[in-house]
Amino acid sequence: MIKEKDGKYEGIDRRVFLKAGLAGTAAAVLGLGGLAGAVQSGLTGDFAFPDPVYRTLGRTGLKITVVSFGAMLTPEPEVIRFAFAHGVNYVDTARRYMNGRNEEIVGRALKGHRGKVYVATKALASSGTREAIIRDVETSLKALGIETIDVIQLHNLTGKERVFGPESREAFTRLKAQGKVRFFGVTTHTGQTEVLNALVDDPDRFFDTALVGYNFKSAPSIKAAIERASRAGIGIVAMKTQAGGYETGALGAVSPHQAALKWVLQDRNIAAAIPGMRNMAHLREDIAVMGMRFSARDKRILQRYGKAIAPYYCRLCAECEPACPRGVRISTINRSLMYSEGYGDDRLARLVYNKIPAAFSADACASCPECTAHCVNGLDIAARMEKARKALG
């Protein structure tokens, strides 16, 4: 049995725990079946699920596990059920995911666990009328096989307008009166700061939760908006927390995956994270983070990760382009390189590259003695343009 005491853990050899977690990380990121298999097999003996760690989801008062379940990518209910059986008590799905099938998968996973798991889902973003939202929720209830949705969310808000939409408020209020939903939330990927601030500034304090994209690369303004919302009693759930997609191999058998999750959870304004978990390796890797602290080692991992991707990681901000006297489309060229290097899709890389007029392609750089464009993030633009010229030109 693992117990948290003053931020430390008793009853488990932490080295074994970390070893298991990191090996799982490497397997998942590098896609090494052999290693993954070894890890999964090994974990059946060595791995112990940590005791659940809970935080309060804002003014809902729900005590939810800090690592909860994003079900969107999980095709087998057994994987979700396994998480429930080991204490995970909050699952997030949506009417849209898999055309409603994802809710059915969650519904199958909930059988026998409903009494101890909170369910969050989302109405379709395209449902703008009261009737459409009510219809969505009733369809969700049927698919999930439950009587009440704990958190019903408006899906994918990009600004403050929908926060104050009267039709959705009417629909949610009616559904709550009927006992079909308990709490109201929103989800947002873009315009997050505006959405969060609108929730706080709403005089009715209508919405109780917000599901937001948040990771160690997030802008300080988002972190500040989260803090403000959290202080106002909005329960904040984080998604897109992993920040681990662009592995380079430069880090060896270590990915920033767990470190990134820990980075998010060190922010006490976050009630929970909902990483998507496709399989048992992901599940174990993510759950293992529960109760762990963001350490100096994690910080180093994230720094190494940032450094490793820096030579070819373009944020496509295009701030460098005005400084180029020839008007080279630097960000588009970098995007082409990303398709080639990051996705292994040379066809797409050339497709994008070839759409750039020749005068503004990387060929234009060949006649410049020195690159005057400067990347605010330290990317070597001249080297990238040369690479594009050779690889795609």
Place this chain on the structure above:
Amino acid sequence: MNIMRAFFSGKYLQIPVAGLLFILMSGAFAFVAPAADPGGLIPADACGAEWAMSGKARIFDRENLFEHVNGEAELYMPYGFRSLASALYVSRKNLDDAITADVYEMGSPLDAFGIYSNYRREDHVPAVAGIGAEGFVSPTQLIFYQDKYFVRVQASGSEEVFRDILPECGKALSGKIKEAVGAGRRPAVLAALDVPGISPGSIRYLAHSPLGYDFFRRGLTASAGRDGMLVFLLMEETEKAAREAFVRYRSYLKFPEKGGGRQSLTGIDPLYGKVIVSLSGRFLVGAARITNTEYAEKLTASVLKKLPAQ
């Protein structure tokens, strides 16, 4: 455009070296028809004269797919998603009635079927004949796949308007795809699960971690029988890789009565309970969630007989 969000919307999707190797090894792009101009697959008159395309078709790629389908974009990446052409058609009679047509180019016909099978329900209503390799229709949407394309046509507005128009849109889009790459047949490997007892509408292709285990690369699953037994056909690139996957799975199972065999075994899976698995060339065929072992053995034997040539 915020590439950070695109990068971080995928957990393990953008892996330059390992990802490229996997793509090459998986053969995902083998025998695939040449790509068509994505925008050219959505004509302005796809839904007839009464429906006007609003602006031009928008094209999305791996980087910005999330802008159109939000976090669901992650679902598409393991299936070799390449591009999406999307158009909005608005009724000339009633501006509240609209149709969104999305044509996704996936990595291969099997990938297109795979993403399609994620949306199909066992009790789906088949789309009218002549639209794609397979499809289904509801009052507000029509979904089908054809060759390496996955097509989703969705309506918003008054439902009665769309009963006839959705098939018309579907036919037009299917016709355009046919002009570009051909009619597109059902991927041959699916025939292995065409055996009595397996629900045809339940067949799915999972391009990532079938059964929830990442030591299985990809495979087909389907349900069978009244108890929802899970039948699976897992595919590896080589016999050696299949053998390794088999051995790994064997080490993961428990054997309360006797040890697992070298070619086939019966064991207890921690997630699914009783399972049977057989190794055949580069395939693993088996069943899980078993309540009737004899039935499971009979059914998997039927699948083994129908495996494609090694």
